[in-house]
Every structure is written in C-alpha cells, then in structure tokens.
Amino acid sequence: MKKSFDVVVIGTGEAGSAVAMRCRAAGRSVAIVDSRPFGGTCGLRGCDPKKVLVGAAEIIDRKRRMEGQGVAGDLRIDWPELIRFKATFTDPFPRQREDGFVEAGVEPFHGRARFLDQRSIEVGEDVLDGAHLVVAVGAWPAKLGIRGEHHLTRSDQFLDLQELPRRIVFVGGGYIGFEFGHIAARAGATVTILHQGARPLRHFDQDLVARLMERTRDVSIDVRTGTKVTGVEGAPGNFKVAALTDSGPEMFEADMVVHAAGRAPEVDDLDLSAAGVEFDRRGIRVNGHLQSVSNPAVYAAGDAANSGGLPETPLAQYEGGLVAENIVEGNQRTADYLGMASVVYSIPALGAVGMTEEEAHTKGLNFTVNQADTSGWYSARRVAEPASMYKILIEKDSGRILGAHLLGPEADEFANVFALAIRADVRADALKHALFVYPTQASNMAWML
Template identity: 45%
Template sequence: MSETYDLIVVGAGMAGVAAANKCGAAGWRVAVVDALPYGGTCALRGCDPKKILRRGAEIVDAANLMRGKGVDPHGLAINWSDLMAHKRGFTDPVPSKMEKGLKGNGVETLHGAARFTGANTLEVDGQPYESRRFLVAAGAIPRPASFAGADLMIDSTDFLSLEALPKRILFVGGGFVSFEFAHIAARAGAAPVIVDRGARPLNAFDPDLVEMLIERSAGVGVKLQRETEIVSIAKADDVFMVAVKSCGETRTIETDLVVHGAGRVAALADLNLEAAGVDYGYKGIVVAPHLQSSTNSAVFAAGDSADTKGMPLTPVAVIEGKVAASNMLKGAQTAPDYAGIPAAVFTVPELARVGMLEAEAKEAGHDVDVRFTDTGGWYSNYRIGEKSAAAKVLVDKSDGKILGAHLFGPEYGELINFFGLAIKLGLTAKQLKSTTAAYPSVGSDLGSLL
C-alpha cells in the first residue's frame, strides 16, 4: 500500500478539478483519477463544444432572418467537417492544460478506472491507493434504455464527434440534448425529428415559452412528436427503422441516425461503492447538505455524482466541488448556495430560466405578479429580423422581490444573468429596473420587462 493521501478525487471534470486544485494549493497531498481524458463532459463532450457548433447554426439563422432586409443568404451553408475541426481546436488542448494546472498545484494525476475496495481504499487498474478522504465527481452517463435495439443509438459524445452529418436524424427524448442538437442539425441541412414520450418537452422550463420554442423549431424544420414512445430500433444496411407507439398505434420511422437524448444518470455503477459503504441511487450519492456521504464520513460527492438540490449544470458542479473542498479543509458543514443560478437551452434562439416556475411560486404560497411580455416586435429583435421572443417575470406582490424569470429570444442567455444576480442578492423589481444599461443593447430591454 502506498503512502496515504489526504484526498483522492474520482473524476477530472469541472467539479473534481476545482476541488483538487483548492486542496492541493492548500498543501494537501491530493490525487485525481479518471479513465477518460481530463476535462470532463462540459469542456470535452458537452457544453463547450456544443456551443462552438451552435455558432454555425447562429450565422445561418441570422442570415435567413435578414433575407429581404439587405442580406442575401443564398449559398450560405455549414461545412460540417470544417466546423468540427474548429471545435477540436478548442477541445484537443484541454486535457493537457488541465493536467498542467493540476500539477502546478501539487496534484498527482492518475489515469485509469477507479474502484473502491474499502472505506478508505480504492484501486486504479489494480494499483491500490489509500486516502483519508475522497471526493466522487465522476459525472453522468446516458440513461439506460430497455427497448430492443437501444444499443444502436449514439450518445451526445458521439454526435459531437461526427465527421459527417446524416440527412435524417431522430432524437430520442425531449430534453436539452435533443433540442440543442436538432437546432444545430437543422441549420446544417439535416431533417431532425424529436420523439418525446411526454406531453410537454423541456418540462423544467416555462410551458408558455416552451410552446413558442416548439413553434419556432418547426419553422426551421425541427419536427416534434409528443406522447410517442420508442418500441424498438432495427437496422438494415445504412437505414434505421424506429418503431414508435402513439395513440395506441405502432408505426415505423426510417432515419439515418438515432441519437440518445433521453436524460442522464450518475456514473457510479463501476465504482464499487458498496465496498466503501456508500449509499447511492440513480440521482447520485446520498449526501448531507454539506455534501458528505450519509454512510461513510470519508466520502464527499459533487456535481452529477451527488444527490442534491442543485440542477445538473456545470456551474453547480463547480460550486459543489469548491464547497466540498472547503468543508474538508476546514472541517465545516457549509451547504452550497443554489439561489439565482440560471439555466439555458441553447437552441436558436435560446430559452432561459432562473428561480421559480410560475406553478412552483404559486404552490409555495406566493402572491405572484406575472409580468408576461411578447418582445418579438421590440427594437432589439426587429433589428435582427427575429419575431419570436418573449419574457415572463414573476414578482412577489408582498415585497416586490423577483421570484423567477423566464426568457425566450436572441441573447436572452446573457440577459437572464441580470435576473440571477437580482434573485441571489434579494433585489426587488424596482431596484433592478433602476439599472441603466448601454443603449441600444439587449440589456437595455431589462427595465421594460419589469
């Protein structure tokens, strides 16, 4: 057995790296282990590369919106292979940069599959290690599917590595992945179909704005089939036959590619957490509010590996990683602050939210002033030719504080941050409205939304 570490971090994504750097810089003996290249889902296989690909979609969409308004989009097209090369220009250097940063803070970097062997021990590809504490930040994997032919689907990682884009693409599930990728694919010339078994996709977002997004999606060729369940997938030559069931009838959709977009679960199954006496479920390791395992005090968890109140977002993972590290260093029991953290679906245009949904606010007993505004005709959208945009701001009538904000429109992924700050700091709508923004900018619309 090697010398005991102060901390071993399982997972070299954003949560794990944040914690490892913090503890390493404090003088602890720290190691990070991951079987995949360092950087995690967000930097290598998710948020960042996705939004690079989205840039191509933005340009095509922007040109089409200005058709007949001084811009001729004829002949404008995405070169998929060149766009992918642009993506790799960002992602390829990430692992080495991550390792260099970790080593600069005295953190040892290990490569291989980690597996717990006891309460304070694990092995990496058979090599034993011992530590006083562990942070599990192993990320998430696509939710297992039980229908026949599920193994024929590709996941989001595979989609972000496609060297060529097929013409017909079927996305399974109505969440972030399906909508974001479908919007990219549609602007790149593909014909995407989203199959969702529920009545309303993107159910974490405001239902009225989701319907606006669905209508806007249809206008660029993204088809949505609701209350439709996948029965099976079969393949003949290069064509996939997807059997689906809706309204009691089964039919077949032919497509060139099937993409898994039906949610993710914590990637814990291979860690042998039972050997460490760590309780966990599909949402992650069961932890106290301060992120310590409820059944093994040596183990903490963060990000997708932790069953917490935080949304499955990269900024949340980073916050949890830093809080877990601080709690370990100080012997404290501080819980993360999740107030005012926005989320966005980066379709074109984007859909964003922060704080409570309208139904949540009312269920919590708030007397809610719902301020809905169709902004499709406002200057900031007229300028670029966009007609589909709206905002819904929820204000508590009792004290004027902002309970939630829901936005759909161009650049609203930036505008939502103002509302997030207001919620975090407990500002009233009147206080936020007093902000003077650069004009004319999308931010200058803020006051008129309140």
C-alpha cells in the same frame, strides 16, 4: 502499489478539478483519477464543443432571418471543417488540464476507480487511500431498456461526427434533443425529435416552451410528443425506430438515432456498496455539506451527487469549491442554489432563473406575473427573430424577483442579470431604475418589471 493522500478525487471535470486544485492550494496532498482523457464533460463532450457548433448554426439562422432585410447571398455549414475547428478547442484540453494538475502538485492517475472499502479505491495496479474521497464522475446517457439500444449514438459521439447524416432521429426532447436538433437542422439534416411525455423541456416555463416548439417546427424540425420509442433496428444509414403513440404504433426511418433521453450519474461500476455509500438514480445521497449521508469520508459533487441542484457546469464548479472548503475547514458551509440559471441553447435560446409559476404556487407565495411577446420590440425586430418572450414572477409584498423566464436573442446572457439579482436580493424596483446601456436586452428590463 499502495499510496496515501489527504484527498482522493475521482473525476477531472469542473467539480473534481475545483476540489483537487483548492485542496492542494490549502496544503493537502491530493490524487485525481479519470478513466477518460482529463477534462470532463463540459470541456470535451458538452458545453464548450457544443457552443462552437451552436455558434455556426446561429450564423446560418440569422442570415436566413435577415434575407430580404438587407442581407443576401449563399451561406452553408461545412460540417467537416466545423468539426475540425471544434477540435482546436477540445484536442489540446486533456494535456493542458493534466499538466495543470502536475504543476500544482496534484498526482494524476489514469484508469477506472473501484472502491475497496470506506477509505480506499483501486485504480489499475494502484491502491489509493484517502482521508477524504470525492466522487465527481459526472453523468452518462441513462439506460432506456429498449430493443436495439446499442444502436443509439451518444451526444459525445455526435460531437465527433466527421460527416453529418441526412436523416437524424433524436430519442428524447430535453436539452440534447433541442440543442443538437437545432444545430443539425441548420446544417442541412432532416431532424425528428421523439419525446415520450406530453411536454418537452419540463423544467422550463411551458408557455415559452410552447413558443419554442412553434419556432422549432418552423425550421422543419418534426417534434412528436406522446411518442414512446420501443426499439431501434437496422444499421447506420438504414435505421427503423419503432414507437407507440396515442393513435397506435408508428415507424420512423433514420440514418442515425441519437440518445437524447436524459443522463444518469455514472456511479454504477464504482462499487459504492464496498464503501458503504448510499446512492439512487439521482446520484450519491448527500447532506447539505455534500458529504455522503452514510460514509463521512466520502463527498460528492456535480452530476454524481443527489444534491438537488441543476445539471449545470457553474453548479459543478460551485459544488467542487464547496466540497473543498468543507474538507479543509470542517463542514462550515452548506449548499445554496438560489438564483441558479439554466439555458437551452436552441435557436433562439431558452433561459430560466429561479422558480416557475407552478413552483411559486406550490410554495403558497403571493406574486404577480409580468409577461409579454417581445417579437415586435426593437431587440428582436432588428435581428428578425420571431420568437421572443418573457415571463417574470415578482413577490407582491417584498418586490423580490422569484423567477425569470426568457426566450429570444441573447436570452443566455440576459438570464445572468436575473441570476445576479435573485442571488444578491436586488428587488424589482431597483432593477427597474438601473441605467443599462441601450440598445441591449438588459435595457428592456424597465419595461419588463
């Protein structure tokens, strides 16, 4: 059946949902398509379920840190029960999201989309025409091109494990490797992270990453850098992971091997060429309005867009809103990613807002660097956290905060303060004299600036 709409959205995650709901609120006819349960990565396969597991791991870690400091007794993670608790958040979500679309007047379609031409897609037996089409399909584990790649467990599969394997190898030292590695270690697994490069978490400040690496190894997670995985063979419970290191070939044994080597936009099977949409390994090529550079009828948002933004849920929501506004108003706004925060939910968390030192130097900026180990400060000592640091970049002449890098308790929430300061152009002197509640992480700011 052929149907026509003002806007056709592919993807029901945070970016696609923002586009659909805002365009519908503006009076446009809207269709939305997904081949998976409605809700996208964040609500079903990423941020939300992951943070449930992180919360349990944090309790275990804090109890261990506080042993001998007034806390005693046994505590452990019951993995099957934890996964059942996680499911209370994820299981109802697809129906809730789809019902929300229907109530708003957005017409839902289930199936994989494929472009037929510049303004239409095929979904099963339906053909959907759109004055505007928005690609917001998110990302998928990147193809690694290694032998036995089909043996790798995806992050979404990890989040549904009914039993936690005893020995886990993570291929890659990015967000997934560190976050899921820290969860698994606190739940009792033996964890190894194999990272090809010389430095993991390369988008974060490397001094803080180095301290996080020490903390990671202190909880018996084996982090190997300069280790290129070349193949996986065997079966669940008896995998062998082949790798090349500076000292030669090495073999690692595991009950499960997890893909943690990055994600890529899931656009390969959309047949974008039929719509004349240019794309590369980072996604659909877009202009500042998030409009395809080669087909003006098509927009992209979130992980599907090569926009230069970070792979973060708030950015996907922001881009979805921006796309909706540009469709409705006619390309009046361009994307602005100033002050975007990013956090690795390791234990402790690692946060970053704004520029790194390398980026600030590359731009030729004149700035000072305020940094310190804060493990002896009250905010870290009271919870016995040995890994706590910060690094703040401040432009000398203007007092602008160029970047903030945080490791330690509540680093995720503290990063939000700096994100607001950078985006709202609140200068260092103003923040330094703010009257924050004590004792909190924000109350440390006067000493950091």
